[in-house]
Amino acid sequence: xxxxxxxKKINLYGWLFVIPAALFIFVxxxxxxxxxxxxxxxxxxGNNLKFxxxxxxxxxxxxxxxxxxxxxxxxxxxxxxxxxxxxxxVLASLLNDPKLKFKGVFRTMIFLPCATSLVSSAMIFKSFxxxxxxxxxxxxxLGILEGPMSWLTHPxxxxxxxxxxxxxxxxxxxxxxxxxxxxxxxxxxxxxxRIDGASARTQFFHITVPLLKPVILLTTIMSTNGTLQLFDxxxxxxxxxxxxxxxxxxxxxxNLSFMYNPQFGYAAAVSYAILVMVAVLSFIQxxxxxxx
Amino acid sequence: xxxxxxxxxxxxxxxxxxxxxxxxxxxxxxxxxxxxSVDIIKGRMFFGTHLFENMKTLASTVRLGNAxxxxxxxxxxxxxxxxxxxxxxxxxxxxYREKGKDTLMGMLLLSMMVPFASLMVPLFRMFSQARLLDxxxxxxxxxxxxxxLIFFFRQSAESFPIETVQAARVDGLGEFGIFFRIFVPIMxxxxxxxxxxxxxxxxxxxxxxxxxxxxxxxxxxxxxITGLTAGYTTDYGILxxxxxxxxxxxxxxxFTQQKRFVEGVLGSVK
Numbered sequence: 001x002x003x004x005x006x007x008k009k010i011n012l013y014g015w016l017f018v019i020p021a022a023l024f025i026f027v028x029x030x031x032x033x034x035x036x037x038x039x040x041x042x043x044x045x046g047n048n049l050k051f052x053x054x055x056x057x058x059x060x061x062x063x064x065x066x067x068x069x070x071x072x073x074x075x076x077x078x079x080x081x082x083x084x085x086x087x088x089x090v091l092a093s094l095l096n097d098p099k100l101k102f103k104g105v106f107r108t109m110i111f112l113p114c115a116t117s118l119v120s121s122a123m124i125f126k127s128f129x130x131x132x133x134x135x136x137x138x139x140x141x142l143g144i145l146e147g148p149m150s151w152l153t154h155p156x157x158x159x160x161x162x163x164x165x166x167x168x169x170x171x172x173x174x175x176x177x178x179x180x181x182x183x184x185x186x187x188x189x190x191x192x193x194r195i196d197g198a199s200a201r202t203q204f205f206h207i208t209v210p211l212l213k214p215v216i217l218l219t220t221i222m223s224t225n226g227t228l229q230l231f232d233x234x235x236x237x238x239x240x241x242x243x244x245x246x247x248x249x250x251x252x253x254x255n256l257s258f259m260y261n262p263q264f265g266y267a268a269a270v271s272y273a274i275l276v277m278v279a280v281l282s283f284i285q286x287x288x289x290x291x292x
Numbered sequence: 293x294x295x296x297x298x299x300x301x302x303x304x305x306x307x308x309x310x311x312x313x314x315x316x317x318x319x320x321x322x323x324x325x326x327x328x329s330v331d332i333i334k335g336r337m338f339f340g341t342h343l344f345e346n347m348k349t350l351a352s353t354v355r356l357g358n359a360x361x362x363x364x365x366x367x368x369x370x371x372x373x374x375x376x377x378x379x380x381x382x383x384x385x386x387x388y389r390e391k392g393k394d395t396l397m398g399m400l401l402l403s404m405m406v407p408f409a410s411l412m413v414p415l416f417r418m419f420s421q422a423r424l425l426d427x428x429x430x431x432x433x434x435x436x437x438x439x440x441l442i443f444f445f446r447q448s449a450e451s452f453p454i455e456t457v458q459a460a461r462v463d464g465l466g467e468f469g470i471f472f473r474i475f476v477p478i479m480x481x482x483x484x485x486x487x488x489x490x491x492x493x494x495x496x497x498x499x500x501x502x503x504x505x506x507x508x509x510x511x512x513x514x515x516x517i518t519g520l521t522a523g524y525t526t527d528y529g530i531l532x533x534x535x536x537x538x539x540x541x542x543x544x545x546x547f548t549q550q551k552r553f554v555e556g557v558l559g560s561v562k
Contacts, residue, residue: 010388010467011388011390013388013467013468014384014387014388014390014393015384015393016384016467017380017383017384017385017387017388017467017471018380018381018384018385018388018393018396020377020381020437021377021378021381021400021437022381022396022400022437024433024437025403025437025438028433028434028436028437029406029411030403030406032411032414032418033406033410033411033414035414035417035418036410036411036413036414039413039414087310091307091310094303094306094307097303100303105311106307106311108547108550109311109315110310110311110314111546111554112314112315112318112546113314114546114553114557115492115539115542115543115545115546115553116318116496116539116542116543117496117539117542118496119496119498119514119517119518119538120321120496120514120535120538120539121317123517123518123531123532123535124317124320124321124532125317126521127320127324127332127528127531127532128317128320132333134320134335134337137334137335138335168313168314168317172314173557176557177558180554180558200299225405225407228407228409229407229408229409231409231498231499232498232499235518236518236521250409253413254412254499254502254503257412257413257416258416258503264413264417267413268410268413268414271407271409271410271411271412271413272410274407274409274410275406275407275410278405278407279405282405
């Protein structure tokens with residue numbers, strides 16, 4: 001009897017430890033999520049809002065800016081995420097080789113971009129690819145380009161610059177995860193495979209990739225989630241331009257809420273579109289990941 | 293044997309190319325902050341003598357000290373507050389583990405799936421009503437408690453022997469006493485790792501300050517950088533100098549604390 005009262009009292013203390021953190025998450029995450037939904041059912045300008053039912057959601061499907069931003073983000077996602085994750089996997093398996101020399105130096109240099117902010121990396125790459133930047137200067141010097149190329153005002157090349165910037169910033173970050181995953185794999189598996197005559201390529205696709213599946217799933221979900229919310233790079237490299245050809249969904253929400261005459265209700269509806277996309281894509285990835 | 297050597301050389305060539313690609317932007321950033329805008333455009337890739345000049349121009353066009361101090365204050369306050377709230381919770385979830393708390397933890401983990409983009413509009417409205425725009429409290433509140441950090445501390449508390457807790461209770465130490473006097477000192481490396489990633493995230497945060505830090509007085513470094521490109525022509529020398537100044541603190545943290553940084557990035561994935 002005495003024991004149960006003691007554990008009860010201790011248990012009560014336990015709640016004191018967790019409640020502040022839980023309250024912050026409820027008030028600053030779950031509550032705004034619900035209020036965003038209620039807001040998405042209203043329309044109007046500024047704080048002058050009226051109940052509009054599902055009108056905002058119907059508007060999404062006719063809004064060319066919204067549809068373009070979704071298309072842009074899907075292009076970033078489909079091109080950038082697989083290239084980056086494959087690169088990270090290859091780098092991690094090279095770095096995991098016990099015979100590799102200068103491993104520490106290589107590793108530090110590959111992780112290095114993680115130490116910079118998205119805004120800084122955006123500014124550096126923007127300078128590289130500005131009309132008088134070093135990309136043009138060196139490509140002209142090498143004879144690849146005849147005259148300066150206007151990278152950031154070309155709808156496709158502007159996307160290329162954004163994809164390059166994201167890849168530079170995040171490849172090392174993902175390599176960290178794969179390297180940690182690889183270090184849990186028993187080296188003797190590779191020894192055995194080598195004795196059996198498996199090539200490096202076979203080892204990569206038949207040992208490394210399957211054993212790293214949980215980590216690959218995690219990084220895929222994180223990268224997808226991050227790309228769907230892409231903001232800093234787009235705003236600072238192209239500001240969505242030329243026209244709206246690089247606009248991301250997050251930037252569209254930002255523009256709707258903070259740039260012109262704010263349309264908070266409609267912005268909330270767009271933000272729910274991101275929420276649904278994140279949820280659906282994560283769900284699909286978990287399902288596909290668990291099946292294989 | 294020859295073939296093996298060839299692939300081995302290829303491996304190094306590939307790694308060196310990747311590393312050059314990885315490091316070059318940093319080199320460019322630092323070198324350019326010592327050159328004039330004209331030299332940078334001409335493609336000058338070596339250290340120049342214009343650093344002092346750029347510094348003077350930068351200091352006279354923007355409020356550098358003000359922005360640096362704002363960034364530093366916000367990031368430090370954010371780190372201390374987050375570490376305090378989240379380590380308490382992580383410890384609580386693990387040491388006083390029972391069904392109810394596990395359910396709550398599961399709910400909190402759901403918040404990791406909520407994109408910040410879908411919270412920014414309601415958060416901005418809440419914060420402007422509460423008059424928290426342009427304040428440090430306003431800066432830190434949305435990231436003060438994250439499921440990522442709570443989970444990180446919960447996983448680390450797993451390695452903290454429950455016998456220690458029981459022995460300390462017998463010795464008459466209170467529940468919070470055990471946390472502050474035994475858990476925190478023993479887990480110092482975990483706290484360091486958490487501090488580094490939290491500090492870096494807060495220092496580099498852009499979207500949230502862009503929304504709430506509307507006055508010049510509360511401007512942070514990332515906002516200052518983007519302000520420099522708002523004009524008609526960009527002075528690349530002072531732009532790269534401000535990028536270098538913003539990157540330097542995190543770069544120093546990275547080089548001196550790389551092991552902790554990696555631990556923090558990995559969080560509870562092990």
